[in-house]
Amino acid sequence: MDRERDLTLWEKVLLWREKHIYERYFILILSFIIGICTSLCAVALKETIHWIQYFLPGHVSVTKANYFYLIYPVIGILLAGLFVKYIVRDDISHGVTKILYAISQRKSRIKRHNLWSSLVASSITIGFGGSVGAEAPIVLTGSAIGSNLGRMFKMDQRTLMLLVGCGAAGAIAGIFKAPIAGLLFTIEVLMLDLTTTSVLPLLTTSITAASVSYIFTGTDAMFKFNQTEVFAMYRIPYVFLLGVLCGLIALYFTHISIRIEKLFRKMQTLWKKFLLGAAFLSVLIFLLPPLYGEGYDTIGSLIGNQYDSLMDGSLFYPLQNHSWGLVLFLALIVFTKVFAVSATNGGGGCGGIFAPSLYLGSIVGFVFAHSVGQLFPAVYLPSENFVLIGMAGMMSAVMHSPLTAVFLIAELTGGFELFLPLMIVSLVAYVTILCFDRYSLYSIRLAQKGELLTHQKDRAVLTLLTLDAVIESDFIAVHPKMTLGDMVKVIARSSRNVFPVTDDNSVLRGIVLLDDIRNIMFRPELYDRFRVKKFMVSPPAKITTAMPMEKIMRIFDDTKAWNLPVVDEAGKYLGFISKSKIFNAYREVLVDNFPGDD
Numbered sequence: 001m002d003r004e005r006d007l008t009l010w011e012k013v014l015l016w017r018e019k020h021i022y023e024r025y026f027i028l029i030l031s032f033i034i035g036i037c038t039s040l041c042a043v044a045l046k047e048t049i050h051w052i053q054y055f056l057p058g059h060v061s062v063t064k065a066n067y068f069y070l071i072y073p074v075i076g077i078l079l080a081g082l083f084v085k086y087i088v089r090d091d092i093s094h095g096v097t098k099i100l101y102a103i104s105q106r107k108s109r110i111k112r113h114n115l116w117s118s119l120v121a122s123s124i125t126i127g128f129g130g131s132v133g134a135e136a137p138i139v140l141t142g143s144a145i146g147s148n149l150g151r152m153f154k155m156d157q158r159t160l161m162l163l164v165g166c167g168a169a170g171a172i173a174g175i176f177k178a179p180i181a182g183l184l185f186t187i188e189v190l191m192l193d194l195t196t197t198s199v200l201p202l203l204t205t206s207i208t209a210a211s212v213s214y215i216f217t218g219t220d221a222m223f224k225f226n227q228t229e230v231f232a233m234y235r236i237p238y239v240f241l242l243g244v245l246c247g248l249i250a251l252y253f254t255h256i257s258i259r260i261e262k263l264f265r266k267m268q269t270l271w272k273k274f275l276l277g278a279a280f281l282s283v284l285i286f287l288l289p290p291l292y293g294e295g296y297d298t299i300g301s302l303i304g305n306q307y308d309s310l311m312d313g314s315l316f317y318p319l320q321n322h323s324w325g326l327v328l329f330l331a332l333i334v335f336t337k338v339f340a341v342s343a344t345n346g347g348g349g350c351g352g353i354f355a356p357s358l359y360l361g362s363i364v365g366f367v368f369a370h371s372v373g374q375l376f377p378a379v380y381l382p383s384e385n386f387v388l389i390g391m392a393g394m395m396s397a398v399m400h401s402p403l404t405a406v407f408l409i410a411e412l413t414g415g416f417e418l419f420l421p422l423m424i425v426s427l428v429a430y431v432t433i434l435c436f437d438r439y440s441l442y443s444i445r446l447a448q449k450g451e452l453l454t455h456q457k458d459r460a461v462l463t464l465l466t467l468d469a470v471i472e473s474d475f476i477a478v479h480p481k482m483t484l485g486d487m488v489k490v491i492a493r494s495s496r497n498v499f500p501v502t503d504d505n506s507v508l509r510g511i512v513l514l515d516d517i518r519n520i521m522f523r524p525e526l527y528d529r530f531r532v533k534k535f536m537v538s539p540p541a542k543i544t545t546a547m548p549m550e551k552i553m554r555i556f557d558d559t560k561a562w563n564l565p566v567v568d569e570a571g572k573y574l575g576f577i578s579k580s581k582i583f584n585a586y587r588e589v590l591v592d593n594f595p596g597d598d
Helices: 009-020 023-055 072-088 095-105 117-127 135-152 157-176 179-190 196-217 233-266 270-287 296-303 325-346 354-375 383-399 402-413 416-434 444-449 457-464 484-492 549-559 579-593
Strands: 498-502 508-513 563-567 573-578
Touching: 023 117, 023 135, 023 157, 023 196, 072 117, 072 270, 095 135, 095 157, 095 179, 117 135, 135 157, 135 354, 157 179, 157 196, 157 402, 179 196, 179 402, 233 270, 233 325, 233 354, 233 383, 233 416, 270 325, 296 354, 296 383, 325 354, 354 383, 383 402, 383 416, 402 416, 484 498, 498 573, 508 563, 549 563, 549 579, 573 579
Parallel strands: none
Antiparallel strands: 498 508, 563 573
C-alpha cells in the first residue's frame, strides 16, 4: 500500500489498466482510438490544403494558367523549408521511409514532433502548389500517433510495432475512405508478418478511420466513376502491355528520384537547395500547368472524359486541335513529373509519392488508350477504364504493393467491376519492376545501408540483432612477443581454444589456435625458443562494427569459420563472434518479435 501511495497519478492509471483490462482487449481499445485520431488528422490536412488554395490571391486553376504559377509553389517550399529548419529542426521528409527506419532501427519509436510537423509542412507545401502528395505525411503522422500512444501505456516492442502499423492503416483509410486499402498497405509496405492477433487491431483502426472520414466528408467515392460497359476479354493483352509500360515508367521514376535526391543532398545550405528547387518547380509548372498541386483535378478530368481544357493557357495550346497534341503534352508531363516532385521535396517542401504515382498512372493509362485508338482505329479501349487501370499499375510498381493498388483504386472510384484488369495490371507492373529493382522507392534508401526490415523473416530477425548483443569478450588476448611458456600459462586459465594476438595499441595482429600448437605445448624445452608471432595465424576474416548482421552471416558462410574476431574501424580488437551465439540470439528475437498465432 505504501508503494502505491508513492506512485504518480499516471502510474496508478497504468497499474489499474494492467490489473483490470486484458492485453489483447486493451490493444483493440488503442487501435480504436488511433483510428479516430488518424482520421481527424487526415480530414484536417485535406481541409487545410483546400483552405490555403481557396484563399490564395488570384485563385489558381490548372485550366487557366497565369503568372502566379511562378510564385506560389516557390513561396510554399520556402515557408515549409524555414518551418522545418528553424521550428522542427529535424528531417521530416520521406515519411514512409522514416516509418520503416523506426521499425528497423528504433524499436518502432517515432519522435513526438511527427504528430504535427508533417501536417503543417505538407499543408503549406501542397496548398501553395507543390507537386507532391499529402498521403505520406499523414501516414507518418498516423504511425507517430500509434507509436507515442503505445509508449504512453508502456507497451512492449512487438505491440508498439503493431500500433505503428495501425496508425499507417488508419491514415490511408481516413484520407482515401478506403479501409481495405489501409489494411493491405500496412501489410505490404510496413509489416513483417500477419497473424490472427494483428489482423483484428488493423481492421479496427481501418474501419474506424474510414467511418469517421465518412461522417465528415460523406460516403461518396473520392473520384466519381460510372462503368458504362462490361470489360471485354479481348482487351486483356492491352492491359498486360499497359502493366509492362507502368513498370518501366515506375523504374524511370524511382531511379531519377534517387539521383536528384543525391544532388540536393550534396548541397549543404537550405538556400542553395531552395534556389535550385524553386527554379525547377516554377518553370515546370508554368510550362505544364497540370503539374500544379497534387493533380487530383487532372485525374478527375481524365476519368470523366473532360480533358479538352487541360492545355488551356499553356505554351502547347496551339497543338490542342492536333490529333497527337494532347498525347505529346501529357507525355511531357509523365517525363517531367519526377523532376517536379523531387524539386518540391529537395527545395524544402514536404510531401509524398502516393498522389504522384496515382497521377502518373492516370495519364499513362489515358495516353496508352488514346494512342492505341489513334494507331489502330478498329480497337476500342475506353479511356476512362484505362485511366483507372493505369493508376493501379503505376502504384503497384512504384510502391511494390500490388494488392494495395487493386483495392485502393476500386475503393477510390467505386470501379469494382474492373477487378480483373486491375489485378492483371498490378501484377504485371510489379513483376516488371521487380526484374530490375528488389526494393520500392520507400525502402531502397534503407536497403542500400543494410537498415531495412524486410518481409523475409530471416533477414528481418538479422536486422533486429545488434552486434553488441552477440559479441563475446572473454577471450584472453596475448602479445606477439610472448613466449610459448607464457602462452601455456594463458591456456591453463582459459576456457577457449582461440586467442587473439594484439600489439601495444590493442590492434589485432592475428590469432592463435590451440590445435596448431598442441604438438609443441607439452614440450618444456621449447617454451623459450618459440614466440607467439612465430605460430600465430591470420583469421579467416575480420568483422567490423559497421557491418550489418546479414553481411556478417555471409562472411561466416564463405569462410566456414565458427569464431571470427571483431575490430573497430582502426583495427583495434573488441572481441569475438561465434555462430552459436548468433543462433541463440536469433531464436530469442524470433520468439520475442515473431510469435506464432495465439
